[in-house]
Amino acid sequence: xxxxxxEIKKLHPLRKPFCRAGAGRSFVKNFICMHYLxxxxxxxxxxxxxGGQARSLTSDNASCAMNxxxxxxxxxxxxxxxxxxxxLGVVLGTGTTAVAYNNxxxxxxxxxxxxxxxxxxxxxxxxxxxxxxxxxxxDMMRIFENQSGGDITIKELGLQAFLGQYVFLIxxxxxxxxxxxxxxxxxxxxxxxxxxxxx
Amino acid sequence: xxxxxxxxxxxxxxxxxxxxxxxxxxxNPEDGHSIDLTxxxxxxxxxxxxxxxxxxxxxxxxxxxxxxxxxxxxxxxxSAKDWAGNTRTVFGWTxxxxxxxxxxxxxxxxxxxxxxWLGPVVGAGTTAPTINDFQMEKPVxxxxxxxxxxxxxxxxxxxxYGTAYGPNTFSITHSGKNWTSNQWRGYLLQFTSGAAxxxxxxxxxxxxxxxxxxxxxxxxxxxxxxxxxxxxPADPGATANYVLKTYGxxxxxxxxFTTPSDDGxxxxxxxxxxxxxxxxxxxxxxxxxxxxxxxxxxRDYPSTSTLTWYNYLMIRDVIAGGVVLQNTQxxxxxxxxxxxx
Numbered sequence: 001x002x003x004x005x006x007e008i009k010k011l012h013p014l015r016k017p018f019c020r021a022g023a024g025r026s027f028v029k030n031f032i033c034m035h036y037l038x039x040x041x042x043x044x045x046x047x048x049x050x051g052g053q054a055r056s057l058t059s060d061n062a063s064c065a066m067n068x069x070x071x072x073x074x075x076x077x078x079x080x081x082x083x084x085x086x087x088l089g090v091v092l093g094t095g096t097t098a099v100a101y102n103n104x105x106x107x108x109x110x111x112x113x114x115x116x117x118x119x120x121x122x123x124x125x126x127x128x129x130x131x132x133x134x135x136x137x138x139d140m141m142r143i144f145e146n147q148s149g150g151d152i153t154i155k156e157l158g159l160q161a162f163l164g165q166y167v168f169l170i171x172x173x174x175x176x177x178x179x180x181x182x183x184x185x186x187x188x189x190x191x192x193x194x195x196x197x198x199x
Numbered sequence: 200x201x202x203x204x205x206x207x208x209x210x211x212x213x214x215x216x217x218x219x220x221x222x223x224x225x226x227n228p229e230d231g232h233s234i235d236l237t238x239x240x241x242x243x244x245x246x247x248x249x250x251x252x253x254x255x256x257x258x259x260x261x262x263x264x265x266x267x268x269x270x271x272x273x274x275x276x277x278s279a280k281d282w283a284g285n286t287r288t289v290f291g292w293t294x295x296x297x298x299x300x301x302x303x304x305x306x307x308x309x310x311x312x313x314x315x316w317l318g319p320v321v322g323a324g325t326t327a328p329t330i331n332d333f334q335m336e337k338p339v340x341x342x343x344x345x346x347x348x349x350x351x352x353x354x355x356x357x358x359x360y361g362t363a364y365g366p367n368t369f370s371i372t373h374s375g376k377n378w379t380s381n382q383w384r385g386y387l388l389q390f391t392s393g394a395a396x397x398x399x400x401x402x403x404x405x406x407x408x409x410x411x412x413x414x415x416x417x418x419x420x421x422x423x424x425x426x427x428x429x430x431x432p433a434d435p436g437a438t439a440n441y442v443l444k445t446y447g448x449x450x451x452x453x454x455x456f457t458t459p460s461d462d463g464x465x466x467x468x469x470x471x472x473x474x475x476x477x478x479x480x481x482x483x484x485x486x487x488x489x490x491x492x493x494x495x496x497x498r499d500y501p502s503t504s505t506l507t508w509y510n511y512l513m514i515r516d517v518i519a520g521g522v523v524l525q526n527t528q529x530x531x532x533x534x535x536x537x538x539x540x
Contacts, residue, residue, distance in 0.1 A: 001258050002234035007216050021219040027233050027538035029467035032459045035536065036469040038271075038302040039492065040456040047459075065274040065291055099540040101461045126273040129265055133330045136262035138269045161272070171233075172540070194216060195233075195268055197260040199330040 003196045006157055006173060008181050011143075011188040020181060024157075024173045024193065026099045031170040034064050034163065048104035049166040050087070057163050064161035064170065066140065071112035071121030086112035086121035087167045090142040090191050093156035096174060103172050106158050110144075117152060119183070120145040137196035144189045153182045159193060236260065236514065238488060239472075239533040240522060250528070255518075257534070259328040263511040267302055267494060279494060280333040281509040282316070283401075289494040302513070304454060304471065304492040315341035316510055318454035319473040319532040322487030323446040328515045335489050335515065338401060340385035342448030345479040351443040352391075386443040393439035447483050449524075450476040465540045472533035477524040486521035490514040490534055 004024035009017055033047040037057060046056040071086035094117075095107020112121040124142035140159070146152055159171040171193070175181075183189050235256065242251035266279040270291030279289045291301070304318040323346070324336025389399040452474035461467040471490065477483050493508045514534065524530050 001236060001256070002260060002264075004233035005216060005219055007219075009215075019214040021214065021216050023219065024233055026540050028540050029459060029461055029538070031234075032467045032469055032536065032538055035302060036456065036459050039304050039469075039471060041303055042456070042458075045458070064271050066272045099465075101463075101465050101467045101538075101540045103540065126269070129262065129269050129277060131262050131330060136265040136330050138265060138272075140272060192216070195265065195272075197262070197265050197330070199259050199261065199328050199332075 001198050003198065004171070005194040005196065007192045007194070008154070008157075008179075009190045009192075010181060010183065011190060012186075018181070020175075020179050022173075022175070022179060024171065026173045027171045028099070028103045028169060029101045030104065030168045034161070034168070034170065037163075047168070048102070049168050050105045050160060052104060053166075055164070055166045055168075057166075064163055064168075066124075066126070066159065066161045070123035073123075083162050083165075083167060084112075085123075088160055088162055089124045089126075090140060090193060091158045091160050092119065092144060092154050092189075092191065093158065094153060095156050099172050099174055104169050106156055106169065106172060107174075108156070110152065110154075114147040114149075116148055116150060118148050119152060119189075120147055134199045135196050137194050139192050139194050141190060141192040144183070144191065146183045146185055146187050146189075149185055151182050151184050153180050154189070155180050157191060157193075233538065235535075235537040235539065237535045237537065238516065239531075239535065240518075241531040241533075242522065242524065243529045243531070245527040245529070251522075257514065257516050259514055259516045261328075261332050261512055261515060262330050263333065263494075264513045267492075267511075267513070270494075271301060279511060280331075281511055282334045282491065283509075284333060285509070287494070287496045287509050289496050301494050302492045303508070304490065315451035316491050317493065318471060318491065319534060320451075320489045320491050321449065321475055321485045321530070321532065322489065323484065324487040325517060325521075327517055332515045333512050334401065335487055335512065337446040337487065339447050339449055339475075339485070339487075340445070341451040342385045342445075343450065343478040343480075344385070344445050344448045345481060345483070346445060346447040349442045349444065352440065353443075354438060354440055385448055386445050388441050389444055391440045391442055395439060399444070447479060449483070449485075449530075450478055452476070466537060467540075468535050468537040470533050470535045472531055475524070475530045475532065477526055477528055477530075480526055482523055482525050484521040484523050485530060486518050488514075488516045488518065488532055 005021060006024050007021040009019050011017060030047055033045060037045055044056050044058050046054045049055050066089045073085040091106060092110045093106035093108045094110060097107040111118045122143040122145060127139045129136055129138050155175055157173045158169055160167050161170050237254060238257050239254045241249060243249055263279050266277050270277045270289055274291045276288050276290055278286050281287050320335060321339045322335035322337045323339060326336050387399055387401050390396055455472050457470040459467055459469045490513045491510050492513050494511050496507055496509055522530060
């Protein structure tokens with residue numbers, strides 16, 4: 001059994017940290033497709049990237065690396081394509097549409113930037129495996145900064161990965177209203193996904 | 200009947216992971232899963248008629264699976280323990296066309312060699328799984344031999360091959376068992392004299408438990424098995440007697456995969472399955488299930504950059520009471536990997 005958890009911490013130098021955590025439930029079909037490609041060594045299999053385009057991939061480009069070098073940076077894919085780093089790893093949104101198995105994009109993705117409704121995507125971090133019987137896990141995290149000049153309310157979380165030259169949504173969690181987090185201008189948010197197996 | 204995942208977990212507000220962990224410990228452990236694993240077992244007679252069937256939810260991904268997810272997510276490297284107990288540096292992706300060989304498990308006949316050790320595997324062990332398990336307790340390899348304690352006997356003569364072929368490599372003289380390396384893999388070696396009397400371990404071949412290098416070496420290493428763990432504190436000394444033993448063997452079919460499917464709402468899955476046929480001549484009890492897969496490494500990283508592939512135990516389950524397989528019966532083991540949106 002594999003569990004995922006999310007944790008949101010709002011950081012401000014002058015205010016008490018605000019934290020929320022919950023059990024994630026929402027890996028989508030793309031995640032299964034990726035691991036099928038890996039396990040079966042199938043010559044070709046097709047599934048939807050974040051633009052809604054069906055992309056045919058082989059096992060040779062099935063590694064789902066989620067390099068998170070930071071917003072504005074670019075990550076180099078196995079297939080020699082540059083990927084905007086803010087598209088990979090932990091992403092946020094303001095959508096509330098219920099999760100479905102075939103979601104291939106966030107309902108309303110928050111873009112990288114300082115414009116209205118945008119958040120600066122700082123560098124991310126994926127930590128090493130931790131083993132504490134009966135569990136083993138690793139954490140994936142990213143910091144976001146609001147320099148948009150207004151409030152932004154976080155309502156959905158997700159994970160995006162690249163295969164070949166394409167970006168795929170592999171996980172999407174919609175927060176209950178009681179877990180929504182409003183990030184005021186100049187505030188920082190640290191979002192962590194924990195992936196854990198239990199024997 | 201497959202246990203269907205429960206509805207979305209409705210949870211109160213938790214402030215941090217620590218609060219959430221505590222709440223999850225107190226809750227039903229079946230709740231809150233993101234990626235589910237179930238196993239279907241079907242027993243058929245030699246005519247194909249179903250004579251028994253059951254399903255259960257597995258709890259037994261090992262830490263090697265989380266290591267695999269980590270390197271897939273992050274790229275770069277991580278340490279993971281292979282099936283022989285060696286700690287390897289594994290790669291999520293490399294600048295080569297061989298990246299695909301992570302979680303690779305299409306065992307079967309390839310280039311004339313039956314890779315029975317990849318994909319679903321079975322065993323006769325009964326010890327409860329732990330997160331750190333890296334090999335089956337009592338592996339049941341491909342073959343038709345019944346459980347026995349003396350498939351062959353011989354004399355261990357030295358362990359002077361460490362420099363040339365790696366740590367813990369030694370030579371044995373075997374009594375007429377001029378087997379291929381693949382046949383040797385079906386047995387365990389147990390010392391019957393000397394300081395290491397009683398020490399038992401599966402036979403691995405130095406440098407050859409990687410899928411591809413194994414084939415290129417062929418049988419030239421037949422007389423040079425190695426112990427997967429250091430001999431001390433049970434160093435066998437200069438010479439010692441041994442027996443070759445098996446916990447029983449079953450014929451392993453090729454591994455079959457289903458393409459990803461969904462229920463049109465929340466659930467998606469794919470399945471990995473294999474048949475195990477009992478041709479031992481008598482009944483045999485299977486009590487251990489597992490899944491072995493390949494991860495990509497550089498051999499002897501970082502001193503060399505030769506890509507190689509070692510085998511890792513990703514899943515291990517123990518079945519209470521076991522499944523009794525009569526002679527000629529076939530057990531089909533199907534692992535279903537499921538996500539629920």
